[in-house]
Amino acid sequence: MIIDVHTHINNYHEDRVVSLEDCLNKLTDTMEENKVDYSLVLSSYKVNEHRPSTKKVVEAISDRNNLGVVAGVSYLNYDYKDLRELSEFLDAGLIKGLKFYPGYEPFYPNDIRFKVMYDMAIEFDVPVMFHSGDTYAPNGKIKYSHPIHIDDLAVDYPDLKIVICHVGSPWIKDCMEIVYKNKNVHADISGLTLGDFSDKFERYMKKEIEEMIIYAGDPKYLLYGTDWPISNMKSYLRFMDQLELDEDKKELIMWKNAAELFKIDVSKLG
Numbered sequence: 001m002i003i004d005v006h007t008h009i010n011n012y013h014e015d016r017v018v019s020l021e022d023c024l025n026k027l028t029d030t031m032e033e034n035k036v037d038y039s040l041v042l043s044s045y046k047v048n049e050h051r052p053s054t055k056k057v058v059e060a061i062s063d064r065n066n067l068g069v070v071a072g073v074s075y076l077n078y079d080y081k082d083l084r085e086l087s088e089f090l091d092a093g094l095i096k097g098l099k100f101y102p103g104y105e106p107f108y109p110n111d112i113r114f115k116v117m118y119d120m121a122i123e124f125d126v127p128v129m130f131h132s133g134d135t136y137a138p139n140g141k142i143k144y145s146h147p148i149h150i151d152d153l154a155v156d157y158p159d160l161k162i163v164i165c166h167v168g169s170p171w172i173k174d175c176m177e178i179v180y181k182n183k184n185v186h187a188d189i190s191g192l193t194l195g196d197f198s199d200k201f202e203r204y205m206k207k208e209i210e211e212m213i214i215y216a217g218d219p220k221y222l223l224y225g226t227d228w229p230i231s232n233m234k235s236y237l238r239f240m241d242q243l244e245l246d247e248d249k250k251e252l253i254m255w256k257n258a259a260e261l262f263k264i265d266v267s268k269l270g
Ligand SMILES: [Zn+2]
Pocket: 006, 008, 042, 191, 227
């Protein structure tokens, strides 16, 4: 069983518009090729012709039982209509979590403007995911996406389930302290490379992730994710194969942690 907690259907090569249906088909074809059973699609904090709204993604995946949606939220632009829509989606079980994009947008995770989002996530018992670490774009401001700022949030909201995306790369040591210290914080390993891992980079990241597990203990906090289509699924699975970890621990990372955290009914898959 494989669950990928971090994929996108945005069109990053913005020379032509690809339909949402085509994007979803490409995702599920790639999942099938790689024997991935379930993926979470993370919508963007922006909506434009290349980045569909959460509503559109929710509607488009309604007949696909191997996909779930995590709703991207804009710190700068959300309004009462978004809050109403998100609460309705959460109430109806149509979204599995919320995703925020510090770094791409200038805010720290413990910003009071998002308190309403965190209270909502606690009430509906869904995790909140944070972009963390490097930004894909040079106009991002990475002081905001440093994983150290997640600690404040984790301490102030002990009932909030938090996911640090990309293990805060390149600040993986900071991320491992935050997940070690705070029971309510998870991390996903997505987006560590663009496309395929090079041999050199794969060796480097293997060491980093193995060190994280040595320090923070049993990987109950670690989630498999790729950031597809930014990172390649096949290359990611090969990376996981090379990690020196017992099978039962690998299983936690590959799907068990995700199934529990996002309440994914795996009996309906495969
Ligand atoms: Zn991503």
